[in-house]
Amino acid sequence: MKKNQLRLLERLAGKKSHRDLIISPEIARTLCELSFQINRQIGLLIHRSGQIEMVIVGTFSGLMIPQLNAIRTAGGRLRGLRLVHTHPGGEDISDDDLMDLLFLRLDLLSVLKITADGLPERLYSVHLLPADTAGRGWTFLPPVHPANQKESFEDLINALEGEFTRLQRARTIERREDRAILVSVSAEAKIVAEESLGELVELARSDNIEVLHTVLQRQRHLNPRLIVGKGKLAEIMIRALQLDANLLIFDQELNPSQIRSITDFTDLRVIDRTQLILDIFAHRAMSREGKLQVEMAQLKYMLPRLSTRDDALSRLTGGIGARGPGETRLEIDRRRISDRLARLSGELKAIASERYRRRSKRRKKDLPVISLVGYTNAGKSTLLNTLTHSDIVAEDKLFATLDPTSRRLRFPTEMEVIITDTVGFIRHLPDTLLQAFKATLEELQEADLLVHVIDLSNPAYREQMAVVDKLLNELELGDIPCLRVFNKIDKAPYPVQARAEAEKEGVVISAIDPGTLAPFLERAERMMGKALAPM
Numbered sequence: 001m002k003k004n005q006l007r008l009l010e011r012l013a014g015k016k017s018h019r020d021l022i023i024s025p026e027i028a029r030t031l032c033e034l035s036f037q038i039n040r041q042i043g044l045l046i047h048r049s050g051q052i053e054m055v056i057v058g059t060f061s062g063l064m065i066p067q068l069n070a071i072r073t074a075g076g077r078l079r080g081l082r083l084v085h086t087h088p089g090g091e092d093i094s095d096d097d098l099m100d101l102l103f104l105r106l107d108l109l110s111v112l113k114i115t116a117d118g119l120p121e122r123l124y125s126v127h128l129l130p131a132d133t134a135g136r137g138w139t140f141l142p143p144v145h146p147a148n149q150k151e152s153f154e155d156l157i158n159a160l161e162g163e164f165t166r167l168q169r170a171r172t173i174e175r176r177e178d179r180a181i182l183v184s185v186s187a188e189a190k191i192v193a194e195e196s197l198g199e200l201v202e203l204a205r206s207d208n209i210e211v212l213h214t215v216l217q218r219q220r221h222l223n224p225r226l227i228v229g230k231g232k233l234a235e236i237m238i239r240a241l242q243l244d245a246n247l248l249i250f251d252q253e254l255n256p257s258q259i260r261s262i263t264d265f266t267d268l269r270v271i272d273r274t275q276l277i278l279d280i281f282a283h284r285a286m287s288r289e290g291k292l293q294v295e296m297a298q299l300k301y302m303l304p305r306l307s308t309r310d311d312a313l314s315r316l317t318g319g320i321g322a323r324g325p326g327e328t329r330l331e332i333d334r335r336r337i338s339d340r341l342a343r344l345s346g347e348l349k350a351i352a353s354e355r356y357r358r359r360s361k362r363r364k365k366d367l368p369v370i371s372l373v374g375y376t377n378a379g380k381s382t383l384l385n386t387l388t389h390s391d392i393v394a395e396d397k398l399f400a401t402l403d404p405t406s407r408r409l410r411f412p413t414e415m416e417v418i419i420t421d422t423v424g425f426i427r428h429l430p431d432t433l434l435q436a437f438k439a440t441l442e443e444l445q446e447a448d449l450l451v452h453v454i455d456l457s458n459p460a461y462r463e464q465m466a467v468v469d470k471l472l473n474e475l476e477l478g479d480i481p482c483l484r485v486f487n488k489i490d491k492a493p494y495p496v497q498a499r500a501e502a503e504k505e506g507v508v509i510s511a512i513d514p515g516t517l518a519p520f521l522e523r524a525e526r527m528m529g530k531a532l533a534p535m
C-alpha cells in the first residue's frame, strides 16, 4: 500500500460520518476509490453517533472483524455499530456478511458495490428483525446509490430498538431467572434424542432456569469444532436475540475447544448438560459432605478445561480468572485447584471414616437395611415418607434429594429395619459426579435389600430402569437382592396393561396412597427374611 493511501485510510479513522445516513456519500466515495486502488475490501465500523470506530482492510474477498468487546455499545439490544464495507469483486451481500450481522448483532451491515472505474455503484444493506417474518430473522433494504439515501438511518434504528424492547418487555414478567435456549445435537435415534432433550428441559426447570426455546438437530456426523453447523448456530443466535436469552445449554458434553469456538461467536453464556447437573447439585447440597462432594466434582470438571486461554472460561466458571499474561495466571489457578482438590479429598475421607464408625455401631444393633434406589423423580422420597410418616423433601423436580436420609421402619409383623433414601440416578450421569458421590453410594453395599423405585407413568421408564441397573452394576451392587417397585400406577397412561406387565417383574404401588403398599411390604419382608436367614 502506498503512503498516501495509508494516510487516507488513517484520516478516515478519525472522521465522523453522517449519523442519519448509513454512510456519508463523500466517505463512501473515498472508500470505493481506495478499495479499487488496492483491490481489497475495506470496512468501516461506524458507531450509532456517526463516529468511525475502526477501519479494517481485508483481502480481495474477505474481511476479518476483530473482537469488538472493547468498543463502546449504544446500550440497546443491538450492538450500536454498523459495518459498511466494499466488495471489489462486485458481489452483493454474501452468506459470510450475514453471519457477521447475526453473530455480532450489528445495527446494520452494508456492502458497497464498486463500478468499473472505482466509484460507488450501490449500497446494499441488511438488518436484524425483532421477530421472524417469513421464517427469517433479517431483512434487506432496497439498494440505493450512497448519494441518494432517502430514509433516515436514525429513525430506522430507533424503531428497531423500540420494537426489540417492546417485545421483550411484553415477554418478560419475571427477570431474575436465567433465560435459556436448549440445544441438542445428536446422532442418536430421534426418540432417544427427544427424550434426552425433554429431560434437559426438566433439569433446567429444576434449576430455576426459564426455558425459552429448544432446538433439536440430528446429524450423522457432529461438527467437531462447533458441534452444530455454523448456519444452525446463526439461527440459534437470532432466536436468542429475539427471545432475550442469556444462556445456551447443550445436551451434549462440550469439550474445551468446542466451548471456546462457540463462545467466540456469542456473548451468551454457554454450558452443557454436565454443568447444569453440577449446578443443580451445588444449589441443593445441604450436608457438609454433599457440599464437599459437589465442589470436588465441579473442580474436576473444570480442571481439564483450564487449558483454554480464553475468556470463555471465565464465563464457564463464572469467576475464576482465566486470562492472564501468558499462562502464568492459569498455572497458578491450576495449582490452586489441585491443592483444593487434595484438601477436599482428605476431608471427604475423614467424613467417610466417621460414617464407617457410626455404621459399625448401627450394625451392632443389627437392624437390617433397606435402600431405596432409582431414577431421579421416581418417587423414592415419597415412598419413604409414606412408609415412615416422615416429611422429607419430595417434589416434582429432578434431584430433589441429594443427601441420604435414614428412618426406622416397623413392618406389620414387627420386624424392624432401617430404610434409607438416596440421590437419584440419571442417564449420562457426569462421571465426575459419580466419582465424587461414590463414598455415599458405597454405603449402599451395606444394604440387605435394594428397592428399585420406577416411575411407571414416565414413557421412558424402561430406559430409566436400564440406566439404573447399569449404574448399580458399576457400583458393584448387582449381587444384593433387589425388588423392583413400579410406582405412580395412579398416573400411568395405560394402567391395566402397565400393571400386568409390571407385576411379572415386581410389585406395583402408588407411593402417595398408603392403601397400595401392602403387596410391597409383604414382598419386601419376605425378601428380607431370606436375605437375613443364616446360610
Ligand SMILES: Nc1nc2c(ncn2[C@@H]2O[C@H](COP(=O)(O)OP(=O)(O)OP(=O)(O)O)[C@@H](O)[C@H]2O)c(=O)[nH]1
Residues within 6 Å of the ligand: 374, 375, 376, 377, 378, 379, 380, 381, 382, 383, 393, 394, 395, 396, 397, 398, 399, 400, 401, 402, 423, 424, 425, 487, 488, 489, 490, 491, 509, 510, 511, 512, 513
Ligand atoms: N401421581 C403420583 N405422583 C407421585 C407418586 N410418587 C411420587 N410422586 C410425585 O413425584 C414427584 C417426585 O417424587 P420424589 O419422591 O421427590 O422423587 P425422588 O425419587 O425422591 O426424586 P429425587 O430425589 O429427585 O431423585 C413428586 O412430585 C411426588 O409427589 C405417585 O405414586 N403418584
Ligand SMILES: [Mg+2]
Residues within 6 Å of the ligand: 380, 381, 382, 393, 394, 400, 401, 421
Ligand atoms: Mg428424593
